[in-house]
Amino acid sequence: MERDEESSGPMMEVCTNGGGEETSNRRPIISGEPLDIEAYATLYKGRTKIMRLLFIASHCGGNQTMQLEALRMAYDEIKKGENTQLFRDVVNRINGRLGDKYNMDSAWCESVDRRAEQKKGRLENELSSYRTNLIKESIRMGHNDFGDFYYACGLLNEAFKNYVRTRDYCTTAKHIIHMCMNAILVSIEMGQFTHVSSYVNKAEQNHETLDPIVAAKLRCASGLAHLELKKYKLAARKFLDVSPELGNSYNEVIAPQDVATYGGLCALASFDRSELKAFIPLRFFSLVAKVIDNINFRDFLELVPEVRELINDFYSSRYASCLEYLGSLRANLLLDIHLHDHVDTLYDQIRKKALIQYTLPFVSVDLSRMADAFKTSVSGLEKELEALITDNQIQARIDSHNKILYARHADQRNATFQKVLQMGNEFDRDVRSMMLRANLLKHEYHARAGRNH
DSSP states (O other), X not given: OEEOTTOOSOOOOOOSSSSOGGGTTSSOOOOOOOOOHHHHHTTOOHHHHHHHHHHHHHHSTTOHHHHHHHHHHHHHHHTTSSOHHHHHHHHHHHTTXXXXXXXXXXXXXXXXXXXXXXXXXXXXXXXXXHHHHTOHHHHHHHHHHHHHHHHHHTOHHHHHHHHHHGGGGOOSHHHHHHHHHHHHHHHHHHTOHHXXXXXXXXXXXXXXXXXXXXXXXXXXXXXXXXXXTTOHHHHHHHHHTOOGGGTTTTTTTOXXXXXXXXXXXXHHHHOOHHHHGGGSOGGGSOGGGOOOOOHHHHHHHTTOHHHHHHHHHHHTTOHHHHHHHHHHHHHHHTTOTTTGGGHHHHHHHHHHHHHXXXXXXXXXXXXXXXXXXXXXXXXXXXXXHHHHHHTTSXXXXXXXXXXXXXXOOOOHHHHHHHHHHHHHHHHHHHHHHHHHHHHHHHTTHHHHHHHHO
16 A cells, blocks of 8 residues: 555554454454343333333344243333233233243232222322312322323323423423433334424423433433434434433433443444544553543443444544454344434445555555455445445545556645645735725725715
8 A cells, every 4th residue: 555645644554453462452342242132121110111122022033042031021010010011012022932920910910900000090099189179289289190190101102292281381391301311211202203392392491400310310311312213423413422421320211231332333433543543542542642531431432342442443444354354243232222223324334445545655555464354345345445445535546457546636736735825816916905095095095975965
């Protein structure tokens, strides 16, 4: 490969596997193991834990062992709550494959439904009494209790309506924030991410009363909304701004490991190099790189070493290793309830960015060496590069006979001369204008013109 002598700034050496041997011992072994469902489920609580387990059961392909394990755990978790309809659905999906212990429990369903009807009647009487007495705070709490009741029963639309009804009876900023957080939670469960964005914005208007944990939760919710809308750069920024104080406090929606995974992949797919280096842990780079350490996000990255390492590898141009980490994570990411629809798009964008970044420092690139670095064939690499050249993302041409990529770099010297001439002309024009104005003022042209008029 031949360097572009006119390119500015320090250039890192791009190796076949992207780096020296001194870094090979510090990377953990890439985990290609199937998802540990039990460990995964402990990261969450409430309805999202159940829905994530059911999602895994539906998307684990032909892995019947994984499917039954997810359904078994979902069955046990549902029986801790009050959602009998979801319980019946899970029993139907199990279809007797887990033995008598996991068959339909009609007595439990009848008992839960009976208690639910009694509780609903009590809540209706209390709310009616509050309305008669016109006590705003009691009415607000009554609607809030109804929202909790419907949410526990799995009636999300009714829960959302009751949570939103509390808005007319909120008397403090904390009440508004509480209403917004409830509306956000239900909206995420329903997949209504436009509602999520709306209520996040409403809650953030009361920023004076937001404590750090609530602010972190709002950033997570906003990041999920942007992710679902495929606004990956905005999603990355939100996840990267999440404070480590979040901890496990929002595991009814998201785990801290998810913050690292979602934020890291979205950043790789959408950030340019200067933006990306702002959140890479400093210890993996020399001082010359002047990498800024994002203290907040570093704590999350430590929870998912594979994501941390693939980001470091990408930034250090160790593309083969980076793509290997991505490949090892792919199967498990496809089982993530929020990320599965975006894996192909994110991976495609990351690979394209890697190809572009690989070619930037050079005047010419040996396609055979580049194909080795990206673990692909030369013919496959040519097709990828052709698409990027056609899309004007790489300024280059391909010598198909000799298998060399030649960069089409702009004539920097001529461009500089043209810029200097343009600046000179603009300066000359500005000076002439200033001199003309000074002479007009000196000879009192405006004053005489006024008197003559």
